[in-house]
Amino acid sequence: MSTEISERPDGMAAPADPNEPFLVVENLTVKFPTHDGLVQAVSDLSYSVERGKTLGIVGESGSGKSVSSMAVLGLHDPKHTRLSGSIHVDGFEVIGAAEDRMRKIRGNSVAMIFQDALTALHPFYSIGDQISEGYRIHHKVSKGEAKKRAIEMLDRVGIPQPNRRVDDYPHQFSGGMRQRAMIAMALVNDPQLLIADEPTTALDVTVQAQILDLLQDLQREFNSAVIIITHDLGVVAEMADQTMVMYAGRAVEYGATREILTHPEMPYSWGLLASIPEVGGDANARLIPIPGTPPSLLNPPTGCAFHPRCPHVDKVPGDLCRTTLPDLVPGERGENHVKRCHLPNPGEIYKEEILPEIAPDLIDPSTGEMIPELAAVDPNDI
């Protein structure tokens, strides 16, 4: 990392290499010392997001999906966190960056939408004040201009009568409107990277659909990079270009979304797909849950962290799953689909055992092969 690039903390200038993705995370490890010992919340995580693209991060609670993206914004208290690895935001190294530099990035070129809008908004300040605060910090404008901008943003996210609602307080907004207000707050400086942490989990389905549509429209308009963190595979399926599945602080599968959803190679991904009922699926089919519970990160299992819950451990020769952590390496379907699993023939197992159970309608009954649409998915097509 040359010092020349590091001097551009605001990230507004063109990057040294325009082909480089906007966000590059490499070997990120986040540890929290606690009374009970060291919690390794994120281990050796690498990913990147390009402008105009969306990355979906999926995992259960405690899988490290929120912790890793909070590190991108430098939101962890340095006194209680041990960070290592590197995070480049438009070429600027975030890890170890001084706080005043970070403040120039936060809310400006990188912004975040939080899960619970009621706790993320300050109850004592009006919505307009909270939206214009971020604008005034990063732009030299008067209060009046900032307010005009706040009204414009509220209008943009679809709040009716924005010039009246701008003076309202958070409690006067409904849940969906609060979430919109928070999106307006995140977008006020036209960020190039937007991190949405469970943006729709607290919302009803019809409002969720509105918010997801809004995020997609805004992304198209500003060509921003978006990270969407969720436990809902349905949201990922509709929103993300790329998907990363996380388990116990590590990426266990990573690739193009359609590829991950149609040809998953890691038993945990199979388990996630099998355990959700589908609106269009067979109503009488039994759900296939993942047995057991997510592991404690204080004392993670040896070898592959998923092995105590994995039904396919026997198919791996020797005691490999219990003793050796598998590497995140390309599977059977090319360079762009990586997985962390010892299984030698995941594609075959998926086709023979998993697919007939979770989605029999995707198998051609006459040939026993996958339907053409499914087989035709290109692993490199994002």
Next chain:
Amino acid sequence: MSTVTNADVERAPEHSGAPSGDPLLEVRDLTKYFPVKSGGVVRRTVAHVQAVDGVSFSLRKGESLGLVGESGCGKTTTGRLITRLYDPTSGAINFEGTDISGLTRRQMMPIRSEIQMIFQDPYSSLNPRHTVGTIVGTPLRVHKMVPEKKVLPRVQELLEVVGLNPEHYNRYPSEFSGGQRQRIGIARALALQPKLLVADEPVSALDVSIQAQVVNLLKDVQEEFGIAFLFIAHDLAVVRHFCPDVAVMYLGKIVEIGDRETIFEHPHHPYTQALLSAAPDVKQAAVGGRRERIRLEGDVPSPINPPSGCRFRTRCWMAQEICAKQEPPLMQIGKKHKVACHFAGEYGQQPDRPVTAGLLGVDDQGNPDGGVAPVQDLHNAPGFADTWFDLNTKSVTPS
């Protein structure tokens, strides 16, 4: 009591003996208005939140009915009215032929053991200072189901039924994960061998991989003990998986009710259609790309001052004059299908003229029409009749 025969003993727990086929639970015109008080010393009632407004449905023994809707639509209130955690403003709740809506606390006591509830949040619904043994054993003690000496063995039996280690009866809720806590809640609800379980969002607080475990457990429990379920949830996929019958609520009213296939494959109410199109679907997106969603504008209106006529009209893309003037009746349009919409029809094939005009005795704009007499047969009855209003012929069709 030496004259008591064996047959009497066996029949005793059967309660008043509702013959099978009769509904276990029949809810008729159930209404709950919560008063809104003004500030100041004299807290006068200034308005009412019309949380549940004239809901009717019926549930047979061992069946399950799903209650779907967005937050604030009154689905949780309905559940709590049936368990009598709230007192209804009006309407009847017939449980095994007895109206329990007006019973006193003391009169409710024997019925409480028949209707149990599973709560949404497994963290706040278990007392953190009580052991699991106490939590699951309390209903047994209160209702004197088993002698004191048998309480512990019964608790262990229940823990085993829900898939927990029976040796863990001495542990506290904090020692369990979310999914395990929900199992404790289920064990507590099963302790009294209820006939009806009201499950209020039983899996929405759980992780995806754990949700399936709990849904499967509830299914097993239902099959094994023949318990009827009122399954309240906002997750359409879970409801579809669990319930053969589904009711969709909007702003305190049922807008569509029917069997699973009808509601999910052929919804006739625009709100149901919007709800279904909004639910993200993994397989669809993976194979066929994105579907077009029906975009609903705005939020659910306030139940303090709901819109006139049809309550959905402020967000409905088909709303016309009649929708503001006349409330659409919940009319039966199929063997097991009721819908409350003036323009009921499958998506994209909705009629141009209100189908209800003739029934209500109004013209197409919703103004009273002297020439047509309103059909009186539109009462908001629970269950389904043998005859229904055919949308194609616009006449009542015998089955």
